[in-house]
Amino acid sequence: MKLVTYVNTFLNEQIKRTSNTLTQKTPEPKKRANLRDVAKVAGVSVATVSRVLNEPGVVKKDTLEKVQAAIDALKFVPSAAARAINSGRTRFVGALVPTLDNAIFARFLAALERTLSERQLSLIVATTDSDLEIEAEKAQSLVDIGAEGLIITGAAHSDALHDLLNRTMLPAIVTSFYDAENPLPTIGYDNAAVAQLALQHLADLGHRRIAVVHGPVHDNDRTRTRLSGLRALPWTGELTTYETEISHRGGAEGARRICSQPQKPDAILCLSDVVALGVLFGLQAEGITVPDDVSLVGIDDLPSSAVAVPAITTVHLPVSQMGEKAADALARWISDQERPSAERLEGRLMERQSAIPLRSI
Amino acid sequence: MKLVTYVNTFLNEQIKRTSNTLTQKTPEPKKRANLRDVAKVAGVSVATVSRVLNEPGVVKKDTLEKVQAAIDALKFVPSAAARAINSGRTRFVGALVPTLDNAIFARFLAALERTLSERQLSLIVATTDSDLEIEAEKAQSLVDIGAEGLIITGAAHSDALHDLLNRTMLPAIVTSFYDAENPLPTIGYDNAAVAQLALQHLADLGHRRIAVVHGPVHDNDRTRTRLSGLRALPWTGELTTYETEISHRGGAEGARRICSQPQKPDAILCLSDVVALGVLFGLQAEGITVPDDVSLVGIDDLPSSAVAVPAITTVHLPVSQMGEKAADALARWISDQERPSAERLEGRLMERQSAIPLRSI
DNA sequence: TTGACATATGTAACTAGTTTCATCAACCTC
DNA sequence: GAGGTTGATGAAACTAGTTACATATGTCAA
Numbered sequence A, B: 001m002k003l004v005t006y007v008n009t010f011l012n013e014q015i016k017r018t019s020n021t022l023t024q025k026t027p028e029p030k031k032r033a034n035l036r037d038v039a040k041v042a043g044v045s046v047a048t049v050s051r052v053l054n055e056p057g058v059v060k061k062d063t064l065e066k067v068q069a070a071i072d073a074l075k076f077v078p079s080a081a082a083r084a085i086n087s088g089r090t091r092f093v094g095a096l097v098p099t100l101d102n103a104i105f106a107r108f109l110a111a112l113e114r115t116l117s118e119r120q121l122s123l124i125v126a127t128t129d130s131d132l133e134i135e136a137e138k139a140q141s142l143v144d145i146g147a148e149g150l151i152i153t154g155a156a157h158s159d160a161l162h163d164l165l166n167r168t169m170l171p172a173i174v175t176s177f178y179d180a181e182n183p184l185p186t187i188g189y190d191n192a193a194v195a196q197l198a199l200q201h202l203a204d205l206g207h208r209r210i211a212v213v214h215g216p217v218h219d220n221d222r223t224r225t226r227l228s229g230l231r232a233l234p235w236t237g238e239l240t241t242y243e244t245e246i247s248h249r250g251g252a253e254g255a256r257r258i259c260s261q262p263q264k265p266d267a268i269l270c271l272s273d274v275v276a277l278g279v280l281f282g283l284q285a286e287g288i289t290v291p292d293d294v295s296l297v298g299i300d301d302l303p304s305s306a307v308a309v310p311a312i313t314t315v316h317l318p319v320s321q322m323g324e325k326a327a328d329a330l331a332r333w334i335s336d337q338e339r340p341s342a343e344r345l346e347g348r349l350m351e352r353q354s355a356i357p358l359r360s361i
Numbered sequence C: 001t002t003g004a005c006a007t008a009t010g011t012a013a014c015t016a017g018t019t020t021c022a023t024c025a026a027c028c029t030c
Numbered sequence D: 001g002a003g004g005t006t007g008a009t010g011a012a013a014c015t016a017g018t019t020a021c022a023t024a025t026g027t028c029a030a
Helices: A002-012 A017-023 A035-042 A046-054 A061-074 A080-087 A103-118 A132-144 A159-168 A191-204 A221-232 A248-259 A273-285 A303-307 A319-336 B002-012 B017-023 B035-042 B046-054 B061-074 B080-087 B103-118 B132-144 B159-168 B191-204 B221-232 B248-259 B273-285 B303-307 B319-336
Strands: A092-097 A122-127 A150-153 A172-175 A186-189 A209-214 A238-243 A267-270 A295-300 A313-316 A343-345 A348-350 B092-097 B122-127 B150-153 B172-175 B186-189 B209-214 B238-243 B267-270 B295-300 B313-316 B343-345 B348-350
Touching: A035 A046, A035 A061, A046 A061, A080 B080, A092 A103, A092 A132, A103 A122, A103 A273, A103 A319, A103 B103, A103 B122, A122 A132, A122 B103, A122 B122, A132 A150, A132 A159, A172 A319, A186 A191, A186 A319, A191 A221, A191 A267, A191 A295, A191 A313, A191 A348, A209 A221, A209 A248, A209 A273, A221 A238, A238 A248, A248 A267, A248 A273, A248 B303, A267 A273, A273 A295, A273 A303, A273 B303, A303 B248, A303 B273, A319 A343, B035 B046, B035 B061, B046 B061, B092 B103, B092 B132, B103 B122, B103 B273, B103 B319, B122 B132, B132 B150, B132 B159, B172 B319, B186 B191, B186 B319, B191 B221, B191 B267, B191 B295, B191 B313, B191 B348, B209 B221, B209 B248, B209 B273, B221 B238, B238 B248, B248 B267, B248 B273, B267 B273, B273 B295, B273 B303, B319 B343
Parallel strands: A092 A122, A092 A150, A150 A172, A172 A186, A186 A343, A209 A238, A209 A267, A267 A295, A295 A313, B092 B122, B092 B150, B150 B172, B172 B186, B186 B343, B209 B238, B209 B267, B267 B295, B295 B313
Antiparallel strands: A313 A348, B313 B348
C-alpha cells in the first residue's frame, strides 16, 4: 500500500489518490517498485540500473550512488521471476528425500539447506515416501517449476526419472550412496562397506547367530546394498533377516518377532538407528537385557544412540558433511558447469555399550 | 542461442544440424520449447495457446486438439518464471521453523508439504535455529524471491519481521501457537493449556514436588507460554525448572542435574518429548526407575514416546493436522484473499506407563 | 588537429508468458 | 436483408528484467 502510494505520488503526482485510500475498505496489496521506477527516480536508463545490480564496476561512481539512493528510497528488490526469465537462473534446487520423519534425512537436509543458502540458493524439499513413482512425479514438477539442480537419494530410480535427467541433463547428485561407476555423481558412503563394518564388529566380538532388522527393500537400494554387503562378507556365521518399517515402532515389532523365534540370536544388527532404538525398546518390553542377553548394533549414529541406555554401538554416517559436500558440488556444477566427481565418505564404528563379546557358555 | 538452433531444426527442417552435433564436444543442454514454438507448430497465435493452457473452455474443440498435440509433441511445459512475472503468482510459500532436528517440526512440515502440494504450491523450508534475527533475514529473502505466503512458528518475532509483514501484507500464518488476539491468524494449540494438561495430570496423581525440564526460553515464546501456563495453574505444589537444550542429550543432562539435587522430585514434567526421552535415558543411567522412583510426563507425543519403555505419558499435539490446516488456510488466503481466522487445536493427554500415582510413604 | 580507442550511458530488442482489444464469421431477430 | 449478438481467434501491448548495439564523451598519441 505505502509503496504504491509512494510510487504513484512520486512518478505521476496523483495526489487525488490519497482520498481514494479513504474509500477503500481493503488496503490494496501494494506493488513493489520495478527497474523502470528506479531508473526514473535516479534519472538514468533501465540499462544503467541493471548494470548497478549486476556489474557495478562499469558504472561511474556518482551515477552508481544516485542509482543506489533510488534503490534504497524505493526499497527496490529485483523480481526473481523476471531475472529467472532472462538468465535462466532460478536460484533454487530441489531435494528428493524419502521422508522427513527419520532424523538422518532431517540432519542431512539441515546441512544441505545451510550450505546452499551460503551459495545464495534456496532449497525446495520434496518427500517421496520411498516410492519411486512419486519420486519421479515430484522430480518432474521440480524441473517444471525451474529447479536448477536436484539432490536425489540413492542410485536406483524409475525409468521416468532417468529419462527426465537424460533429457534435461540437469545437474543432479546422488546422495546416501557411493558408487564411482554411477552415471550421476554420487556423494555418500559405501553402504555395503558400512554394513560390513557393523557386522565385522559383531563377528570380532564372537557373535555367530545374528538377526538383521532392516527397513523395506522395495524401492530402497541403500537397504538392498547394505544387505548384500552383509552377505558378501567372508564370514561363516548365520544371518536371519527381519524386514520391518523404519520407525521406532517397526524396530519394536522386529524385536517381538525375534523373541518369538525358538532360538534367540547372539546379536541383533539393525540397518538404521531408528530401528535399533525401537529394537532396544522392544527387547526391554520383553524383559531382555542389552547387551547381557543380546548385543545390539545400529547404523547411522543418530544423537539418540549416544544417549540411550545402554548407549548403542553404531556406525557413524557423516550426513552433515554429506549435506555440505552435496550442496557445494551442486552449486559449483550449476554455476561453473563443472561436473563433480564421485566422493566417498567413510563410515566410522562408534563402539558403545550395546555390543559386548559373546559370553562363552 | 541454443534455443535458436533447436527451434530452427524443428520448424525449418535444417537437417544439417545432425552433422553439427558431431562436431560439438558438449552435447548442448537442449532448451525447452516455448509458447511461440507451440503456436507455430499448431498454426495458431500465442494467445490461443495461452488460452488452451488457462481457459480451455473458450477454445474451439479442434483448435484445442491441434494445440494440445503440439504441446505434447514439443513436450512443452510453461515457464514458471514467465508465468510468475505476469500473474505475480510464484506458486510457492516459505516456512520458517526453528529446526528440522526435532521430529515435531519434521512431522509438521511433512503434513504441510503434502497438503500444499495438493494445492499446487511448493514449499521452501528455512530453518532459523531459534534465532529471531536469522528468522527475519530468511523471511526477507523468502519474500525477495517471491514467496506468496509464509508459515511462521510462534507469535513473538523481531521488529524486522513484523515490519516486513506489515509492509508487504503478505499472507502469513502463525503455527504452534494459538491466540485469537494475535494480529496474524494463529493455527495451533494453546501452549499454556497444553502444559497445564500435563501438570494437572501429575497433580491428580498426587505429585507435589515437580521438576520441569524445558528448552531455552530465549527467542521461544512457546516455551515461555507453557511455563507461564504451569505457574498460572491453581495448585499448591512446588515447581523447580531446569532449562536445557531441546535434544536427547539435553534431556539426559537435565536428569543428571535433577539427580544431583539433595531432594528428588516426585515427578518430572518435560515440555517436549525429545527432552522427556532424554530424561528417561538420563534417569536410567543414574539407576533411577521410571515410574517407580519418579513419574515422567512429556509434551508432543512423538512416535518414540509410545514405544519407549516405559511408554511415556504425554500430551498429544496434533501437528499433522496443524500442518494440513495451516496449508489449507494459507492456500485459500493466497488464492481467494480470504484471511483465515484463528484456529485452536486441542492437546490430548495420552496416559501411558511413565506416570503413576505418588506412593504414599 | 585529427584519428584511435576506452569509458560510460542510452535505446531498443530480447526472454516467455498473459491480457486487452480488434476483427471476423456465424447466427438470430426484426 | 440490415443490425445485433455471440464465439473464436489474432495482433500487439504488457509484465520485469537482461543485453546487444549504438552513441556520446574523454583521453592520448601521431
